[in-house]
Amino acid sequence: xxxxxxxxxxxxxxxxxxxxxxxxxxxxxxxxxxxxxxxxxxxxxxxxxxxxxxxxxxxxxxxxxxxxxxxxxxxxxxxxx
Numbered sequence: 001x002x003x004x005x006x007x008x009x010x011x012x013x014x015x016x017x018x019x020x021x022x023x024x025x026x027x028x029x030x031x032x033x034x035x036x037x038x039x040x041x042x043x044x045x046x047x048x049x050x051x052x053x054x055x056x057x058x059x060x061x062x063x064x065x066x067x068x069x070x071x072x073x074x075x076x077x078x079x080x081x
Contacts (some may be wrong), residue, residue: 014049014050014052015049015050017046017049018045018046018047018048018049018050018051019046019050021042021043021045021046021049022043022046022047022050024042025039025042025043025046037077040070040073041070044066044069044070045066048062048063048066
């Protein structure tokens with residue numbers, strides 16, 4: 001990946017929003033204001049926003065995948081109570 005490609009990728013609104021959300025959750029978890037369970041949905045959304053470029057057909061698939069992942073984590077959390 002060239003520097004130009006990295007700069008282009010970072011200029012996308014979803015990348016900026018994802019990085020912002022990632023830093024916010026990391027700060028909240030580092031200061032013990034958020035637990036992993038509270039921050040995980042935001043972390044998943046942030047990673048999806050960072051990885052996927054704008055205007056891609058994969059965005060819909062990624063949203064469905066993240067919803068399935070969150071549902072699976074919630075189901076696992078409900079069985080551990």
